[in-house]
Amino acid sequence: MADKPKRLQRNRWSIHLFPIPALAIYLLFIIYPICAAFSYSLYDWKGIKKLEFIGFQNFKNLFTLEPFNTMFWNALEHNVIYFVVQMVVQNGIAFLLAYLVFQKIKGSGFLKVAYFLPRLLSVIVVGFLWKLILNPTYGTINVLLDKLGLDSWTMPWLGDPSTALISIILVNSWFGVGLSLLIFLAGLQSIPTEVVEASRLDGVRGFRMIRTIILPLMIQPIIMVTVLTFIQSFEAFELIYAMQGSMGEPYYSTDTMAVFFYRTAFGGSSSDSVAIGLGSALAVVMFAIIAIISAAFLALTRKVNQE
């Protein structure tokens, strides 16, 4: 009798051995690179050659040295815009569509698949496709505007700094709306039907139903989508690279932190302007921003859960 709790205790501890294989992979491919990036950021580099230890000089340069400081704030601002527009457009539309599909209107199963379809394409394909659609001379959008007699509205969408960033964000929203929709839909489906029916009996309808009953019960998927959108916005790279290259063209108007990082750390194809130290410092700063804000979001979720 006496040794049974002991065995249980031993078993309880052995459970913690199971994460080890996964943990090892994470340590090797995530924790180690982060530490390495941090150590790189403390050194002076000449091209790909590591020179002496210079402490936090790279970080200081990032925030004080022209043109890097201007580029940094400019890029950060674009990341914030990216996040805000994605939240409003992509997730706003995703929520409305999810609600629509949830109503079990005719063909809702088909719609669910249709909205998710763009997500199945590779980002490079999406970028290429939209580059064609947004082409100033033969792109569908300008041709369509022209045919409708709205030729004064035609624009070099990706070549004008006032429209380039927003065009890319909207393409990203088109691409990402399906995933947010699925998360919202799952949230909607987990709302107990009794609650909805009871309030319907009480005369709650339409928008009031969404605002007073649905939204409060959806707080968890909403936070989850927010966190995912936040991380994705602050790492925005592939689509911009596919559509505009690594210079954040035109005139840094589509630059984001990740594009700035890529350009700084690895340089262009035929220039010698690689600054691995500075790039690593930038990577560390990005990591800090994303980690701190994501942790805050998750703490919020936990608080909501406990209530």
Place this chain on the structure above:
Amino acid sequence: MKRVYSLGTVVLLSTSLVVSGCGSNNKANESSPSNSATPSASSSASNGSGEKVKLTMGSWRTDDKAVYEKVFAEFNKQYPNIEIDFSPTKSTEYNTVLNTALQTGEGPDIIHLRPYAAGIGLGDSGFIEPINGLPGLEVFPADVMAASTGKDGNVYGVPMALNTVGIMYNKKIFKDNNLEVPKTWDELLKVSQSLKDNKIIPFGFGAKDGWILSMTQGAIGPAGYGGNEFVDKLLKGEKKFTDEEYVQSLQLMKDLVPYFPDKFTGIGYEDMRTFFATEQAAMYVLGDFDVGVIQTMNPALELGVFPIPSKVAGASPTVSTYVDGSYAVNAASKHKEEAKKFLEFATSKEFGNLFANEMKRVSPIPGVTATDPVIAQFAELANTASTPYLMVTNFNSGNPTTKVTLENSMQALYLNNMDAKKVAEELQKNVDTWFKP
């Protein structure tokens, strides 16, 4: 414990970027011995005179495999014991792959070395074997050799291609509209205006890709500052980018705006070339290296080329040239002597002829004749009317480089965010951070 795991989740979620960035940075360092390095040492280690030796050649010219096979076949007629294997890497990845390989003491025996600062930097860091006094080098003029000569005078490579940028034009469109090749800048504007009046796009041009901007300015610019005299003074520090000659060279680029396609700020390289190749545009400012593609796209196009007429009174028309790269020997190679034999071969006229005709590009070797008339015309202009493409030959350093600064400021110029004077100021500000005359 639960708390620890969820903290871990935060870290994991928020690191996917850092992973993609620094992960590749690290991974490249770790894995290069097994992965990115080409097996330079895999063949017999030591070799007597008659023994077969296998060399590898690294390159960013992935399209040139077939041509190099012909080149190697010709080379083997003289040196049957030296076998060369051409193993190119995608252009945008090449620098990274090569750099990591060199750092670990590996890499191909023969290297396609990037021209000017980037390649010379590798040489000055000791990764490239100096080839001072290699037989055959004496045929190249000094400005061509500058592309692979280090600060201390060491020569690191045999120049392989002399890129030449001029104005290509559609002969048929010119003939149909009774237009002559312009001899002065004002004539060029007149030609452009009458093309425009006849509903033909004068210049196939777009400002979306930065490198197109610096390359076009590199060709058009000398028309504003008058060519080599200004360049000499600029390099000696007697002139600055903010001087009126250079500001004028930027202004000329702005003056051409009415002759660019509609919405040109959103047009990229492929699109502008399509305008020219499909005969919608009459002129196209680019280098000889694009001739092959244009001819493939539209074999019926009657292609001609002329140098850029100058705005400066009395200055002669120019084309801008720069060395595209050079053949170099890896300092860590086990077969340096054999590799040098190939470099020697690369200075010969027979190699130059092969290169010019198979690749349809301008060879820097004097006396080489190209069979393609357009390439031959480019080559002649390169010999008689050349001025350096400054942003590549001398101002591709700094962080960001002066070239990149020009590209971005010119985008601002075309978007009306800056005027020519402001662009010049931005350039000078950048140059002041690193350039010593």
